[in-house]
Structure formats: C-alpha cells, structure tokens
Amino acid sequence: MMKKMLSLALTFAMAATLTACGSKAPETTAAPADTKAAGSSAEATTAAGGAAKDVQKIVDRGVLKVGCKSDIPKFSLQNTATGQYEGFEDDLAYEIAGSIFGCSAAEAKEKKLVEFQGVTAKTRGPLLENGEIDLVIATFTITPERKETYNFSTPYYTDAVGLLVNKDSGIKSIENLDGKIIGVAQSSTTKDGFKKYVDEKGLKVNPQFQEFDGYPALAQALATKQIDCFSVDRAILAGYVNDGNQILEDRFAEQDYGVAAAKDNTGLAEAVEKKVTSMLSDGSMKKLQDQWGLQ
Numbered sequence: 001m002m003k004k005m006l007s008l009a010l011t012f013a014m015a016a017t018l019t020a021c022g023s024k025a026p027e028t029t030a031a032p033a034d035t036k037a038a039g040s041s042a043e044a045t046t047a048a049g050g051a052a053k054d055v056q057k058i059v060d061r062g063v064l065k066v067g068c069k070s071d072i073p074k075f076s077l078q079n080t081a082t083g084q085y086e087g088f089e090d091d092l093a094y095e096i097a098g099s100i101f102g103c104s105a106a107e108a109k110e111k112k113l114v115e116f117q118g119v120t121a122k123t124r125g126p127l128l129e130n131g132e133i134d135l136v137i138a139t140f141t142i143t144p145e146r147k148e149t150y151n152f153s154t155p156y157y158t159d160a161v162g163l164l165v166n167k168d169s170g171i172k173s174i175e176n177l178d179g180k181i182i183g184v185a186q187s188s189t190t191k192d193g194f195k196k197y198v199d200e201k202g203l204k205v206n207p208q209f210q211e212f213d214g215y216p217a218l219a220q221a222l223a224t225k226q227i228d229c230f231s232v233d234r235a236i237l238a239g240y241v242n243d244g245n246q247i248l249e250d251r252f253a254e255q256d257y258g259v260a261a262a263k264d265n266t267g268l269a270e271a272v273e274k275k276v277t278s279m280l281s282d283g284s285m286k287k288l289q290d291q292w293g294l295q
Contacts, residue, residue: 052267055100058134063115064097067133070118071215073239074292075139078118085116088292089137092156092279095288096135096259099275120214122187125149128262135272136260139233141189146260151269153276155256156285157294161193162234163248164241169228174198174250178205180228183218186211190231193253215240235294 051059058064068089070078076087093116097108108114117133124136128150139159142152163182165171171180174197184190191209198205210227212218219240222230230237233255237247259276261269279285 052270054265054267055271058100058268063113064093064100064135065115065117065133066093067117067119067124067127067136067138068093069120069138072139072236074294075235075239076137077239085118088157088289088294089139090114090116091288091292092259092285093135093137095279095284096137096272096275100271120187121185122213124260125187128260131262134261134265134268139236139257140260141233141255142258143189143255149263150260151263151265152258152260153269153272154280155258156276156280157235157257157289159233159235159255159257160251161190161231161253161255162237162251164222164230164237164245165228165248166222166225166245168244171228171248173248174252175203175205177207177229180207181210181226182207182229182231183210183212183221183227184231185215185218186213188232189253189255193255194231197252238295 068085068087069076070085072087074087076085076089078085091105093114094105094108097113098105101108101113103111103113117127119127119133119136119138124138124140125146127133128136136150140146140152142155146152163174163177171177182191182194194207194209207229210221212221215232215236218227218230218232221227222245230240234247234251241247259272261272276285279288
C-alpha cells in the first residue's frame with residue numbers, strides 16, 4: 001500500500017512540473033456580462049472544461065494576433081530601427097499571450113508569441129470583424145454602440161480628451177476655439193465628445209473639424225498651422241508635446257479603454273477578462289503603466 005501511495009504521489013508531482021510555454025491551456029472562468037450576451041459559456045468551452053475552441057485555435061496556430069497603434073509614444077510605438085512595437089499596450093498583449101500559452105509575459109515576448117499589426121481608429125474594427133486579428137489593444141474606447149459589435153474587457157485605462165495648440169496661437173482655453181479648425185483622427189469619438197461638452201457647459205463655441213489618417217499627420221498639420229488645434233485623448237497628446245506647443249487645461253469626454261475581441265469569440269473574451277481583472281486587482285496593471293510613465 002505504501003509503494004502504491006508513493007507511486008501516485010510521484011505521478012502527480014511530475015504532472016505538475018510539465019507546464020512548458022505553449023503546452024498549458026488557459027483556465028476558464030465565468031464570462032463577464034458582455035461576453036455572456038454574445039453566447040453561452042457552454043459554447044465557449046469544451047465539455048471537459050478545457051480551452052475554448054477559439055482559444056485553442058490560437059494555441060494551435062502558435063501566435064496571438066493583436067491590432068495595436070504604431071504611432072503613440074508610451075502606449076504603442078513601432079521602433080523604426082528595429083521594427084518592434086514598444087509601449088504599455090504592447091506589454092499588455094504579452095501578458096495576455098502568456099496567460100493563453102501558459103508562460104510568463106517575458107517568455108511570450110522572447111518566443112515572439114504575439115504578432116502585432118498596426119491599426120488606426122478607422123481600420124481596427126474591420127480587421128477584428130474579418131478575423132485578420134484576434135484582439136484590438138489600441139486605445140479603443142468602450143462605448144455602448146461598440147459593445148453591441150465587440151466583446152470588451154473591463155477597462156484597463158481611463159483617459160479624457162484634450163486639446164493641443166501652438167503656443168503662439170493665442171488660444172488659451174476651449175472658448176477661444178470658436179471658428180477655429182480642430183484636427184481629429186478618422187473614426188474617433190472626439191468630435192461628438194467635444195460637441196456634447198460645449199452643449200452641456202452652454203459654451204458658444206462652433207469650430208470646424210477636419211479628419212486626418214493618423215496622429216503623426218495631425219501633429220504635422222498643427223506644426224505647419226494647417227489646423228489650429230489637435231484634439232484626441234490626453235495620453236496620446238502627451239507623446240506629441242514639444243517646445244512649440246502645449247496641452248490646454250480643458251479636458252472632456254472621459255473614456256475607458258478596453259481590450260476588444262470579436263463578438264463570437266466568447267472563450268477568448270473570457271480569457272482576456274480574467275487576465276485584465278487579475279492585473280487590476282494585484283496592482284501589476286498600475287505597475288506596468290508607471291513603467292511607461294503614464295499618468
């Protein structure tokens with residue numbers, strides 16, 4: 001009897017150590033409210049309680065495909081010398097990949113388990129919908145309308161829209177923008193947020209809005225004075241501040257960023273939700289934000 005018990009103990013000990021990166025299926029958890037609306041958890045997981053089919057597809061492929069920004073310093077910026085993506089959201093992608101492949105974020109980065117694809121506010125949704133990418137981690141603001149189309153995680157960062165102007169423009173506040181040209185990113189929520197804010201405050205400010213494809217183009221338009229103001233999330237604006245411009249104190253349209261998965265990928269959404277909420281609760285999300293100098 002003693003030999004039998006010893007044999008069983010050794011068997012369990014060996015099984016516990018055989019968890020190499022890429023061989024361990026992610027644990028399943030109860031789906032958040034939004035993912036439950038997209039489909040039953042029974043459809044998302046196997047009968048044996050193993051990895052969901054959509055997660056297993058990623059494991060079998062050997063890489064997690066993530067849509068990210070390529071032009072936001074500190075959040076996600078493609079290094080022109082190395083081609084690598086560097087920033088808070090890119091590191092978050094490695095954290096999620098690690099939880100999917102059963103390894104640490106550092107190992108996921110070393111083994112290149114994340115395949116990044118640069119996206120814009122205009123392209124990130126379509127790329128997710130057609131299956132070219134698995135997740136969008138790209139300063140994607142959670143809105144009621146977007147939640148009808150995508151599965152969003154619990155917010156991992158909260159920001160507000162700001163206003164970047166040239167120091168020699170004479171513009172000191174939002175009230176000085178009447179009749180001015182405000183540059184915004186294509187498909188962003190900035191224009192609607194601005195209008196709602198001035199209406200709520202009763203301000204008589206009626207600027208013109210001009211859309212641009214990408215933040216570098218907006219920064220260049222401001223520098224060459226094609227526009228009077230560059231408006232987007234304050235965290236994004238912070239990456240484009242220089243000696244000749246400044247961010248005004250005005251802030252509006254506070255918004256939450258979430259990791260987005262396709263509506264049908266409920267198993268993946270569950271895995272992401274578990275990782276994001278875990279990082280928020282244990283302080284590692286804040287530590288990662290501090291590491292990249294985010295306020």
